[in-house]
Amino acid sequence: MKHCSIIFIILAGGLSACVRPIPEDLIKLDKEFADLYREKGMKYAFMEYAADSAVLLQRNIMPIVGKTAINDAFEAFSDTGFTLTWEPLYAEISKSGDLGYTYGLYTSLIKSSNSQTRGKYVTIWKRQADGSWKYVLDGGNEGL
């Protein structure tokens, strides 16, 4: 029985590594990213989901390149005055299942004035060596 269990574990592990990711996986992932943002704040979520080489394209500044630079940018930035929510509309994934993207709509709410800004975003995802997905690029622009 012990041997059978070991064989089963090896087989299951092998099968799980072979399962080709599908676009729905990225939709789910992007929603989990938004959930984590809501629970733990901008910096935590954007660091948690960043690949080492991740790039942020944010308005009015040069591209922020690399996880260290992203960390530094969020150190100098407070998100306590607003909330950001987003919802992916679409996902696509490469045949090799290692690169994909989501795009969707976001809403930013400034708490003090209760004013709302809406916009669009795109997130490009890359599968990491451990099978997890991290974003390699994230950006967007205002207005719908």
Next chain:
Amino acid sequence: MKHCSIIFIILAGGLSACVRPIPEDLIKLDKEFADLYREKGMKYAFMEYAADSAVLLQRNIMPIVGKTAINDAFEAFSDTGFTLTWEPLYAEISKSGDLGYTYGLYTSLIKSSNSQTRGKYVTIWKRQADGSWKYVLDGGNEGL
């Protein structure tokens, strides 16, 4: 000799189909896209390089989804008052060589006032059945 030529053509065709695209191919492609824009204008270039499912994320409007909608959007838009140039900074491509992206910096010059706006863009590319690359998403935001 005739048979040899035919065999050579078949072999060369087969090899060329097997050559895995590399990021430098997307850098070159994105520059060709910018060149075509300069030569033939915004609508021509953005239609020429659009996949059927292409999406534009432009400021202050909802995502423009599909080549037909992109065509309609450019019909109602004149780019004769400004020029747009761009330069890719980086490209990445999936292992399967069917999906990739470039990002870089753009400069928009308003001819009448000679005033300049700079910004960042990202273009996601998908290889088509005929081996050509078309963009499936393009967007960006202002300010460096």
